[in-house]
Amino acid sequence: MTETALPTADPAVPEPPNGSGPQRSYAKLAADESREDFSLRYAPHSYRRWSPTMVASTALGGIAYLADFAIGASIVFTYGFTSGFASILCAATIIFLTGIPIARACAKYGLDMDLITRGAGFGYFGSTLTSLIYASFTFIFFALEGSIMAQAMHEVAGLPLPVGYLLTTLIVIPIVFRGMGALAKVQAWTQPIWLIGLVLPFVILVFHSPGSFGDFTHFGGTEGAGSGFSWLGFGLGTGVALSLIAQIGEQADYLRFMPAKTEQNRKRWNLAVLAAGPGWVIIGAAKQIGGALLAFVALEAVGKTHALEPIAPQVEALKPWLGSVALPLAALFVVVSQIKINVTNAYSGSLSWSNFFSRVTHKHPGRVWYIFLNLAIALTLMEMNMFAALNKLLGFYSNVGIAWIAAVAADLVINKRVGWSPKYIEFKRAYLYAVNPAGFGSMVIASTVSILAFFGLFGEYAEAFSTFIAAGLALVLCPLIAWATKGKYYLARPNPVNGPDVEVADITATHTCSVCERAYELPDIADCPVQSGPICSLCCSLDADCGDACTKKPTGEPVLMPIPTVRTS
Numbered sequence: 001m002t003e004t005a006l007p008t009a010d011p012a013v014p015e016p017p018n019g020s021g022p023q024r025s026y027a028k029l030a031a032d033e034s035r036e037d038f039s040l041r042y043a044p045h046s047y048r049r050w051s052p053t054m055v056a057s058t059a060l061g062g063i064a065y066l067a068d069f070a071i072g073a074s075i076v077f078t079y080g081f082t083s084g085f086a087s088i089l090c091a092a093t094i095i096f097l098t099g100i101p102i103a104r105a106c107a108k109y110g111l112d113m114d115l116i117t118r119g120a121g122f123g124y125f126g127s128t129l130t131s132l133i134y135a136s137f138t139f140i141f142f143a144l145e146g147s148i149m150a151q152a153m154h155e156v157a158g159l160p161l162p163v164g165y166l167l168t169t170l171i172v173i174p175i176v177f178r179g180m181g182a183l184a185k186v187q188a189w190t191q192p193i194w195l196i197g198l199v200l201p202f203v204i205l206v207f208h209s210p211g212s213f214g215d216f217t218h219f220g221g222t223e224g225a226g227s228g229f230s231w232l233g234f235g236l237g238t239g240v241a242l243s244l245i246a247q248i249g250e251q252a253d254y255l256r257f258m259p260a261k262t263e264q265n266r267k268r269w270n271l272a273v274l275a276a277g278p279g280w281v282i283i284g285a286a287k288q289i290g291g292a293l294l295a296f297v298a299l300e301a302v303g304k305t306h307a308l309e310p311i312a313p314q315v316e317a318l319k320p321w322l323g324s325v326a327l328p329l330a331a332l333f334v335v336v337s338q339i340k341i342n343v344t345n346a347y348s349g350s351l352s353w354s355n356f357f358s359r360v361t362h363k364h365p366g367r368v369w370y371i372f373l374n375l376a377i378a379l380t381l382m383e384m385n386m387f388a389a390l391n392k393l394l395g396f397y398s399n400v401g402i403a404w405i406a407a408v409a410a411d412l413v414i415n416k417r418v419g420w421s422p423k424y425i426e427f428k429r430a431y432l433y434a435v436n437p438a439g440f441g442s443m444v445i446a447s448t449v450s451i452l453a454f455f456g457l458f459g460e461y462a463e464a465f466s467t468f469i470a471a472g473l474a475l476v477l478c479p480l481i482a483w484a485t486k487g488k489y490y491l492a493r494p495n496p497v498n499g500p501d502v503e504v505a506d507i508t509a510t511h512t513c514s515v516c517e518r519a520y521e522l523p524d525i526a527d528c529p530v531q532s533g534p535i536c537s538l539c540c541s542l543d544a545d546c547g548d549a550c551t552k553k554p555t556g557e558p559v560l561m562p563i564p565t566v567r568t569s
Contacts, residue, residue: 069291103277121439
């Protein structure tokens, strides 16, 4: 069996007797769960030690980014206030509605976005493509946020932008290296500074320039769009704002650590999942509109180019009260905001790359190594000045992102309720087909058609509304394909360990993996005919020699499993 790294099991679970030793060895970095955070597997109940409120507040700390300011300003400057405002609200509504079922599924099943996607219509290898889509989201937005931080450093200290790009990349590594625990501390410690910096400019505007709010509503943009409503401007602006739809994946990376829902915590659990899941976009939309307002107020003083960079509008808004200290305080706010979001971008990117390469190479050296890959790509984008092509880049990306998210949401909301999809999320290789045409096929078709529309193949209105085409096709095609195939490609075989037809007295009971000889909770275990016993989900993923025998009869018959071990604590 191939030697590779594997995360350790929950330290509270006793090590099983080790006769001849495990078949798979452990790398030091991957074996430290304070860093690894169950990056490729189910998050066990024993590891979910945070309260719903703590998980929610940590997840919301990750939306401190100022890209919202830049995106909102860019949309309103290009398409005018009325069209821009409508597009921001429309995009927020779509993101909120698609985010609800995804957030609840991640919190309920303890799975990240990649594992949810596997079981929600994409199949084991089908979700590999979405891992790349998600990884690209994290490094695109890391680069965007890093550019904003470098601009602040340039304004305050005269630091050359290329040097600032490098510094903003390096500064997050020690935090992300430590995992979820370190991220939670950073988000909690920096939250007061961030909240004050976020609100103060608008408080000053209310007292110093109250008329600017009314003037803003008549703003016609800087590109001649006019202050009236334009369907083309509305469609194009919505496409740019919808580029943030994959943010639900970063929220899911925190939500998977939500404790189990009980009668005692039900209300707090539901509220926390709603706030930390789709609720981020309410704050996000407000930031987009607020960012556009600050840019509008600063436009005459700093010019269009600098007005689109969040640092300059922040400084102009603070000057009436803070004078010469406005610049360093604005820079502090920008730096704190960008650290808060870029630790999340780097962390989520490492998870996504881990998922991708584990399936392609059957190796897992540890999540932390992929931090460097993600940051290297982000740094390259910054050095290429991706900030200058913001609208076009985000508009293109949103076509792919929304097709993916809409397909997953359609499976969770429609297919599972009508019975075309299993009632639970099955993410383990041992029970999945390589590709499920319901989700994967609908995403590929929807994104292909919408990208062709985005590049003008079907006319200017189809170009403007390409993201609506992507969402509509994915929402229709996913149930349609699932119905046409009678849900055949969701499960290669039934799950006799903890499937919906199996009575499980205690979901936290454990089996010892036949390969790594570690104990894992039942949702992370499959029955393996090759090992003639239980195997954990990651050892199953990393096996390069089994030939997927578990899905082929007669070797794919259920394996008689030992009685699971129930922890007595």
